[in-house]
Amino acid sequence: MTHQTPPPATQDPAPPQLTLALAEKAALTSGAGDFVTTAVASCGIPAVALSDGPHGLRLPKESGDGGQLDLHSAAPATCFPPATALGSSWDPQLAHRVAGAIAAEASAHGIHVVLGPGVNIKRSPLCGRNFEYFSEDPLLSAEMGGAMVRGLQEAGVGAALKHYAANNQETDRMRVSADVDERPLREIYLRAFERIVRRDRPWSVMASYNGVNGVPLTENTRLLTDILRTEWGFEGIVMSDWGAVRDRVAALRAGLDLQMPGTDGRTDHQVVAAVAGGDLDESVLDTAVERLVRFARRTTSVVPPHREVPVDEHHRLAREAAERCIVLLKNDSELLPLDPATGRVAVIGELARTPRYQGAGSSQVTPTCLDTPLDCLHRLSGGARVDFAAGYVLPGVAATDTAGKAAPGPAPDANTDTDAEAALADEAVRLAAVSDTVVLFLGLAAQDESEGFDRDHIDLPDVQLRLLERVRAVNPRVCVVLSNGGVVRTAPWQAAVPALVEGWLLGQAGGGALARVLFGMVNPSGKLAETIPLRLEDSPSHLSFPGEEGRVRYGEGVFVGYRGYDARHCEVAYPFGHGLSYTTFAYSGLRVAQDGEGGAFTVSLTVTNTGGRAGREVVQIYSSGPTASVVARPPRELRGFASVSLACGESREVVVELARDDLAYYSEREGRRRVEGGVYRIEAGSSSRDIRLSAEVSVPGDLSRLRLSGRSTLAEWLAHPVGGPLLSERFARARPQGAGPGAMGDPVMRRFLAGIPLDVISEFPQSPVPPEDVAELAALVAAAAHGQGGRDQEGE
Ligand code: BGC
Numbered sequence: 001m002t003h004q005t006p007p008p009a010t011q012d013p014a015p016p017q018l019t020l021a022l023a024e025k026a027a028l029t030s031g032a033g034d035f036v037t038t039a040v041a042s043c044g045i046p047a048v049a050l051s052d053g054p055h056g057l058r059l060p061k062e063s064g065d066g067g068q069l070d071l072h073s074a075a076p077a078t079c080f081p082p083a084t085a086l087g088s089s090w091d092p093q094l095a096h097r098v099a100g101a102i103a104a105e106a107s108a109h110g111i112h113v114v115l116g117p118g119v120n121i122k123r124s125p126l127c128g129r130n131f132e133y134f135s136e137d138p139l140l141s142a143e144m145g146g147a148m149v150r151g152l153q154e155a156g157v158g159a160a161l162k163h164y165a166a167n168n169q170e171t172d173r174m175r176v177s178a179d180v181d182e183r184p185l186r187e188i189y190l191r192a193f194e195r196i197v198r199r200d201r202p203w204s205v206m207a208s209y210n211g212v213n214g215v216p217l218t219e220n221t222r223l224l225t226d227i228l229r230t231e232w233g234f235e236g237i238v239m240s241d242w243g244a245v246r247d248r249v250a251a252l253r254a255g256l257d258l259q260m261p262g263t264d265g266r267t268d269h270q271v272v273a274a275v276a277g278g279d280l281d282e283s284v285l286d287t288a289v290e291r292l293v294r295f296a297r298r299t300t301s302v303v304p305p306h307r308e309v310p311v312d313e314h315h316r317l318a319r320e321a322a323e324r325c326i327v328l329l330k331n332d333s334e335l336l337p338l339d340p341a342t343g344r345v346a347v348i349g350e351l352a353r354t355p356r357y358q359g360a361g362s363s364q365v366t367p368t369c370l371d372t373p374l375d376c377l378h379r380l381s382g383g384a385r386v387d388f389a390a391g392y393v394l395p396g397v398a399a400t401d402t403a404g405k406a407a408p409g410p411a412p413d414a415n416t417d418t419d420a421e422a423a424l425a426d427e428a429v430r431l432a433a434v435s436d437t438v439v440l441f442l443g444l445a446a447q448d449e450s451e452g453f454d455r456d457h458i459d460l461p462d463v464q465l466r467l468l469e470r471v472r473a474v475n476p477r478v479c480v481v482l483s484n485g486g487v488v489r490t491a492p493w494q495a496a497v498p499a500l501v502e503g504w505l506l507g508q509a510g511g512g513a514l515a516r517v518l519f520g521m522v523n524p525s526g527k528l529a530e531t532i533p534l535r536l537e538d539s540p541s542h543l544s545f546p547g548e549e550g551r552v553r554y555g556e557g558v559f560v561g562y563r564g565y566d567a568r569h570c571e572v573a574y575p576f577g578h579g580l581s582y583t584t585f586a587y588s589g590l591r592v593a594q595d596g597e598g599g600a601f602t603v604s605l606t607v608t609n610t611g612g613r614a615g616r617e618v619v620q621i622y623s624s625g626p627t628a629s630v631v632a633r634p635p636r637e638l639r640g641f642a643s644v645s646l647a648c649g650e651s652r653e654v655v656v657e658l659a660r661d662d663l664a665y666y667s668e669r670e671g672r673r674r675v676e677g678g679v680y681r682i683e684a685g686s687s688s689r690d691i692r693l694s695a696e697v698s699v700p701g702d703l704s705r706l707r708l709s710g711r712s713t714l715a716e717w718l719a720h721p722v723g724g725p726l727l728s729e730r731f732a733r734a735r736p737q738g739a740g741p742g743a744m745g746d747p748v749m750r751r752f753l754a755g756i757p758l759d760v761i762s763e764f765p766q767s768p769v770p771p772e773d774v775a776e777l778a779a780l781v782a783a784a785a786h787g788q789g790g791r792d793q794e795g796e
Helices: 022-028 083-089 092-108 138-154 182-189 191-200 221-231 248-254 266-276 282-300 311-325 373-380 419-433 462-474 510-518 562-567 714-719 723-734 747-754 771-788
Strands: 050-052 113-115 158-164 177-179 204-207 237-240 327-331 344-348 385-389 437-443 478-483 499-502 551-553 572-574 585-594 601-609 615-624 637-646 651-658 665-667 672-674 678-687 690-699
Touching: 022 266, 022 282, 083 092, 083 138, 083 311, 092 113, 092 138, 092 311, 138 158, 138 182, 138 191, 138 637, 158 191, 158 282, 182 191, 182 665, 221 248, 237 282, 248 266, 248 282, 266 282, 311 510, 344 373, 344 419, 373 385, 373 510, 385 419, 419 462, 437 462, 462 478, 478 510, 499 510, 585 615, 585 678, 585 690, 601 615, 601 637, 601 678, 615 651, 637 651, 714 723, 714 747, 723 771
Parallel strands: 050 113, 113 158, 158 204, 177 551, 204 237, 344 385, 344 437, 437 478, 478 499
Antiparallel strands: 327 499, 585 601, 601 651, 615 637, 615 678, 665 672, 678 690
């Protein structure tokens, strides 16, 4: 796929010369406070100031004081669209610019490391923290998350890639073990981390709360050391998520460098005691200390580029980003864009006046200012008359009518009709009836989704659905605008509304972005980074989410998100990659060029803007196959994407580079990614279910590292380029002259025998291969394969 220029190699400061006492070393490996690392002034080791992240800074009130855990007292910073929205932009350059702006704010406030981005996979629509993650697809997550890492670090601010790994739910998040088979672990859950670590070189990684296959992440040597460092070459530090360490000594041994937050020295003493008592090799501590010192010097070495935050400029960037994230799901009869020259527009819904623009929990930013959709719609309305009715009460927001007067009765719950609620609904219905068009803001309240807990359904609040029903009955020209971090179910009502806009949580400037899209000043170009299912029950992880008694079994394997909906031919409300525009695009001339055997592929095609407005299209490249795979493959998988902005009538060539390795699956038996030989289909689509063009490519497979043996099945022997002919020749030789084709000539017997290991067949009476020959045959195959470098056998 097309990548940005790799970041300039960061100059690592010279290795530290350490003359630290044991206690000082132990202290360095835990925080000095909630959001600051330990300094050792006498050795010139500075403290590193950390801040959440990821879509803006959660700044301590007093700059540089190391922060505090209070979620509501942060000083103002620009609140950019959270990852759930940013993922829908499919625009890594934009993510890079947003991260650059966050880095500038960080530097200005003396923050050295931003805790993010989060690249966990949206395994279930129920995960309470989906608003903080980009996608159900690892490639899209890697491209967006990687761009953020580069954007931060090129500006001299460290990234903390999180939450490593398989942290896909909030239920029991501090204890649960994600029980994942190796193939989905590698292909889905580790993939974005792997791509980012290898390519973008984050300066730190945050180990998550959960365990994987029974071992807590903070004590997981395999994930923290064997995979992260040895396989992927990670050179930064691993910090714990806040409070994730249970056994400090075991964590150090496993490869965790920094416990966060600090424990006032309590666990430092444990480290000192373990070294003194011989339980912990001091060299393990020294290694962590060396990494931490390098990290401290690297993150604090950049002089802040400026001390003043360009607040207005960042607000404009936040709006530009939000505009790119909005997904036009449906637009029958071209209800949108609203024409300011004609008619009366009813804006209905408390969410238009009191927007939800970010999720709850550690990522909460205090915005520098906040645009509400209602104000912005008023401002941009031109000749149109815009009237407002609240329609419902958002939990946590006082019930007030159009004029802002308190409505009668107490503030109700989301699903309870009270006098206040009824009065607001009546007022909204009256307004809808006398208006030309209704823009109805629906969505989730802050209390419906948050870090710390999962949702238990994906429906909109009943009170909002009842309002929708009543509004629609008096005025069918309804455009619904959704505000939500995790997907909501649209199936029960979407057929009845002509226009539907997915507004996610759009950050502090989302109001202006929505108004500009609704009035057509911006042509929407966002595409779904996750599927919107018809029903929660259709979600591939449904039966094994969120697990029980401390374990969650990832039973759907690699069939996560669209991979699973497609494999089960499951109808969905809106597929992965879907998003409309106010214009239309035609695709033509797909070519797939292979840059020599084993090289990359260049996929190119022409996109033409065939409609009446300038617009941007995100072209998605999927692969499927190969035809005779030895593993269960999803029907299609995203392999690359590129966006193109086109004036009316304009055509442009879009080029996407794919690495050959992108076609690989993870072979558990071989312990590596492996490209199978065969014919693959390369598809270009406007969504995962709107494939416009496809081409076939024949790809040579990787050399197999497996050896044939007596335990290999007859089918495996016959499929082998050396073993197959050798065995067939033995079978032929064993048949008496003039005899018929034998068991192998009978198609049923052939299939019956195919799955039986050769050593079992060799024991059959009159077997053409007696037991004593099996080892010899295997040796012949091994020697021949070694000599001629046999290709792509199907394993044993
Ligand atoms: C969250 C992290 C966050 C940390 C510090 C934890 O609860 O899981 O994402 O960075 O707190 O606020």
